Amino acid sequence: MILQDFEKKIFKFIRDYKIFNKYDKILLGVSGGKDSMSLLHVMSKLSKTMGFEISVAHLNHCMREEADNDEAFVRQACWKLKIPFFSKKVDVFTYSKKNKVGVEVAGRKLRYEFFYETLRRLSYNKIATAHHMDDLFETMIYRILRGTGIYGLGGLIPIEEEITKPMLCVDLEEIKNYVTINNIEYVEDKYNYSLDYARNKIRYEITPLFKKINPRYKESFFRLAKIIWSYREEVKRKFEERSEISKDSLKLRLENDFFDGEIIRIAFLKFGKYPPNMEETEKIIKMRKGGVRKINGLSITKKSDSLLVKI
Amino acid sequence: MILQDFEKKIFKFIRDYKIFNKYDKILLGVSGGKDSMSLLHVMSKLSKTMGFEISVAHLNHCMREEADNDEAFVRQACWKLKIPFFSKKVDVFTYSKKNKVGVEVAGRKLRYEFFYETLRRLSYNKIATAHHMDDLFETMIYRILRGTGIYGLGGLIPIEEEITKPMLCVDLEEIKNYVTINNIEYVEDKYNYSLDYARNKIRYEITPLFKKINPRYKESFFRLAKIIWSYREEVKRKFEERSEISKDSLKLRLENDFFDGEIIRIAFLKFGKYPPNMEETEKIIKMRKGGVRKINGLSITKKSDSLLVKI
Structure with missing residues (x-):
């Protein structure tokens, strides 16, 4: 064929x-x-x-x-x-x-x-x-405007x-x-014509301006998306390495590096909960030992260098 | 005071x-x-x-x-x-x-x-x-449009x-x-009024549209930038861990993870050379052992799990 x-x-x-x-x-x-x-x-x-x-x-x-x-x-x-x-x-x-x-x-x-x-x-x-490359690029812009970390930027x-x-x-x-x-x-x-306000603005007003700055702007977004997809794989690997899952809780080993925040956010997603924002994540990482916090429906305890996340 | x-x-x-x-x-x-x-x-x-x-x-x-x-x-x-x-x-x-x-x-x-x-x-x-937050946000958009990886996106x-x-x-x-x-x-x-074409388009035409989608769009960009600054620190740490610098060359240890590409790009910057793009970086990582490549003025040799980068 x-x-x-x-x-x-x-x-x-x-x-x-x-x-x-x-x-x-x-x-x-x-x-x-x-x-x-x-x-x-x-x-x-x-x-x-x-x-x-x-x-x-x-x-x-x-x-x-x-x-x-x-x-x-x-x-x-x-x-x-x-x-x-x-x-x-x-x-x-x-x-x-x-x-x-x-x-x-x-x-x-x-x-x-x-x-x-x-x-x-x-x-x-x-x-x-x-879903195609235009959807990808629109989603990326939409997410940046609404607020996203690197993980979410992949769209x-x-x-x-x-x-x-x-x-x-x-x-x-x-x-x-x-x-x-x-x-x-x-x-x-x-159905497409009934897109929400933000999508419409991006598709019909912002995109033509991007095109004027760089006619190949879509490839720029696509390339960045590919890098972020690979970054997501890395984050998932780190999560596997540093987490222990039991019946109703998750134990996360903190290593005092950039990925501590990313694995905390994944833990929330695992329980079907909305992940904490950057500032909340920082606060979780900096919790004192023995401390307990309740965030977005999950209860978090700090024990030596680990976090225990429970429903 | x-x-x-x-x-x-x-x-x-x-x-x-x-x-x-x-x-x-x-x-x-x-x-x-x-x-x-x-x-x-x-x-x-x-x-x-x-x-x-x-x-x-x-x-x-x-x-x-x-x-x-x-x-x-x-x-x-x-x-x-x-x-x-x-x-x-x-x-x-x-x-x-x-x-x-x-x-x-x-x-x-x-x-x-x-x-x-x-x-x-x-x-x-x-x-x-x-430089202020508007400069930061404009630089981020400019870089995404022209093509950037995560590292460069920090602006x-x-x-x-x-x-x-x-x-x-x-x-x-x-x-x-x-x-x-x-x-x-x-x-x-x-002098500001003589900004180049792309900057002008971003400042006077794209920004007002962003504002309509999210009046607090600048904070979204700023938050993302902060995450990327912390990501850059992680990449630099990885580079320190995996590189050995001698007089006119750099030995990089590859670990078959996401950061292999990032440390290769930093190596180029260390020698004051333009870093390879994503596809070129992939090719370097996938070079066969004993192979030699010349890229952007640097000569690269693959030896077991290491790369030797020379001027």
């Missing part, structure tokens, strides 16, 4: 970051927009080269008139490509109102809930979404637990070229 | 980052603009509290009609505050043309040359410049060798308030 440049690029990215291997069973999140239709076509081709299995999950969010047509469109595309198709209808608006969360947040929550349900039902092991990650993003290495322009050249049909995902 | 909030903030920053101590002899770079006139007043006050010595260096760049008046203005201010004043006249335009470098680059080069000359002549040990650094920047913790608005409240006179540093 001959791969096009676009497909080769994704293939290389998948190999470099060990995103998929031969025995994977991958659920693709496909809305029907050009991003996810590209994902569908590339993954369908690569499944033949690499040998993994794929199915498609589509959440019908009932958020606009065309929602049922979109579902039928993706179902049809899967039928043509001989790929199993699963869908579910959920009323995102109602959920959003009932739970008092934004439509964006509600949509994401319900989508991933559906993905995980389907994953378990099929005994699949990975979920793939169509979107190629592979983290079951969630994979094999298209982070291509940008929207390349996606547009790919669907045009290959006559790939897609639906206009009007 | 009672310190104002603005002065206290700088005092705390100086202590937190160990920028100055009692026995320091500090040369202040003062152009006469509001930033450096604030530096002059704060440092004059702190010299009495902390006990260090200060002098002022002013480069008359001959770039506009008012240059001689600016020099006289700073001289007068120093005379009033009883602070030794040193100046030098240099024709930046002529230097810029002769050496085919931009006026900004020429100005910076000549300024620091003059600072170091004066530093040595007085047997002083530190130089202080008036401006509170203390690096002789150069110190004690005002990175305050922004332009706070500086404006400080000069207004204290009736500190300053010259309009029109």
